[in-house]
Amino acid sequence: MRPALLVVSLLAAFGPPVDMLAGDQSVNAGSAVIQDFEKRVSAYLQLRRNAESSLHALKATDSPEKIADHQNELAHAVRNARKSAREGDIFTSPAGVEIRRLLRFAMRPADAPHVRQSLQHAEPVRLHLHVGDTYPAHVPLQSTPPTILENLPKLPPEIEYRITGRDLVLLDTKANLVLDIIENVFP
Amino acid sequence: MAGTAALEADLPLRQDSVRFAVIGDNGTGDRPQYDVAEEMEKFHETVKFDFVLMLGDNIYGGSSAADMKRKFEDPYKPLLDSGVKFYASLGNHDNPNERFYKPFNMGEKRYYSFKKGNAEFYALDSTYMDPTQIDWLTNALRKSNAAWKICYFHHPLYSDGKFHGPDTDLRTRIEPIFEANGVRVVLSGHEHVYERLKPHNGIYYFVLGNSGELRPHNLRASPDAAKGFDTDRAFMMMEIAGDQLFFETVSRSGKTVDSGEIDRQ
Numbered sequence: 457m458r459p460a461l462l463v464v465s466l467l468a469a470f471g472p473p474v475d476m477l478a479g480d481q482s483v484n485a486g487s488a489v490i491q492d493f494e495k496r497v498s499a500y501l502q503l504r505r506n507a508e509s510s511l512h513a514l515k516a517t518d519s520p521e522k523i524a525d526h527q528n529e530l531a532h533a534v535r536n537a538r539k540s541a542r543e544g545d546i547f548t549s550p551a552g553v554e555i556r557r558l559l560r561f562a563m564r565p566a567d568a569p570h571v572r573q574s575l576q577h578a579e580p581v582r583l584h585l586h587v588g589d590t591y592p593a594h595v596p597l598q599s600t601p602p603t604i605l606e607n608l609p610k611l612p613p614e615i616e617y618r619i620t621g622r623d624l625v626l627l628d629t630k631a632n633l634v635l636d637i638i639e640n641v642f643p
Numbered sequence: 644m645a646g647t648a649a650l651e652a653d654l655p656l657r658q659d660s661v662r663f664a665v666i667g668d669n670g671t672g673d674r675p676q677y678d679v680a681e682e683m684e685k686f687h688e689t690v691k692f693d694f695v696l697m698l699g700d701n702i703y704g705g706s707s708a709a710d711m712k713r714k715f716e717d718p719y720k721p722l723l724d725s726g727v728k729f730y731a732s733l734g735n736h737d738n739p740n741e742r743f744y745k746p747f748n749m750g751e752k753r754y755y756s757f758k759k760g761n762a763e764f765y766a767l768d769s770t771y772m773d774p775t776q777i778d779w780l781t782n783a784l785r786k787s788n789a790a791w792k793i794c795y796f797h798h799p800l801y802s803d804g805k806f807h808g809p810d811t812d813l814r815t816r817i818e819p820i821f822e823a824n825g826v827r828v829v830l831s832g833h834e835h836v837y838e839r840l841k842p843h844n845g846i847y848y849f850v851l852g853n854s855g856e857l858r859p860h861n862l863r864a865s866p867d868a869a870k871g872f873d874t875d876r877a878f879m880m881m882e883i884a885g886d887q888l889f890f891e892t893v894s895r896s897g898k899t900v901d902s903g904e905i906d907r908q
Contacts, residue, residue: 569811574810602816605773
């Protein structure tokens with residue numbers, strides 16, 4: 457039997473090597489999870505657009521009251537539209553697993569010391585938030601290290617990954633609203 | 644401030660130069676912030692800077708109308724009334740929606756650039772340096788033919804402050820972009836002191852986080868430091884005249900604590 461034909465026959469009989477199969481499945485499963493996560497984020501954005509369409513559009517203004525009012529009204533409208541929102545709606549359990557896996561890439565030996573230093577020097581925040589919370593005005597935002605952002609799925613503008621304590625938070629910055637949380641992600 | 648005597652600056656005040664002031668971590672609403680603002684106004688009578696860069700933590704503790712009045716509109720009212728424009732960048736104490744506040748001239752954007760004379764200024768959001776912003780920065784710097792490229796943002800890449808220190812993750816990501824694209828001056832806040840670092844690969848880094856806040860005696864001795872000031876508040880003035888940039892750092896009491904000249908490479 458020709459060698460190529462032999463290989464094809466063996467593969468047909470036994471399938472590809474276990475490692476290759478597991479790797480392919482792992483990558484495909486991860487991609488599917490991220491696609492699902494991105495769809496959920498898009499669905500949220502559509503919900504927010506619908507909620508915002510009932511408000512006066514916010515443009516650059518001399519009035520801090522208008523900015524604050526828009527933020528509060530938007531948050532109120534979104535909460536009404538997401539009354540049953542709970543932890544895990546966007547950061548599903550598989551997404552949480554995948555995001556933890558991706559964060560391990562951010563903590564490779566070459567990058568880990570810089571990421572840790574960035575987290576420490578950024579005025580760490582000790583705060584436990586819940587879905588639907590407003591981010592408190594008196595609490596500074598901890599900066600999210602660029603290496604972490606580089607390794608996580610891309611988000612649309614105005615939706616951000618933020619860190620509070622050990623938790624990864626999904627924050628709508630325009631509504632100043634917590635959308636979801638993965639707890640105890642960071643050491 | 645009618646009747647206030649104008650002060651002499653260490654700047655050459657050449658014709659057609661680009662003149663601006665710089666403040667960082669200013670938005671406390673406390674007396675020291677107002678004192679710095681009054682000094683800025685005194686120097687404005689002579690220097691006539693026409694815009695101010697804000698290095699973040701523009702407003703502490705919330706951005707209600709009362710906060711904006713006490714922590715920005717009132718202290719800088721004479722400058723604002725004189726037509727001085729403020730260009731803000733976001734710090735970790737800032738509500739990202741400050742980008743909608745017209746007097747901050749952010750154009751509703753978290754990060755943006757603008758030109759003045761032969762200089763281009765890049766206001767970055769170091770609280771959230773995502774790949775999209777990094778791509779924008781790279782493209783914006785690359786296509787600019789400005790003689791002077793000046794970047795400013797909240798978290799310093801280099802700092803000898805004991806409380807925070809540098810953001811080395813941010814540094815690994817954006818310092819190469821600065822070096823590859825001709826950035827000459829970088830201004831940051833966050834550390835509540837003033838520090839001028841010795842140049843790194845041709846780039847002059849300044850930390851100015853004490854225009855309202857202050858962390859006294861917070862600078863550690865360092866071979867990287869060219870000058871430090873951590874016993875009172877301060878602001879900076881800069882003047883770009885052709886291929887030279889002049890700077891002067893002034894304390895809350897009106898004393899010059901640092902000054903110098905940077906040549907364009």
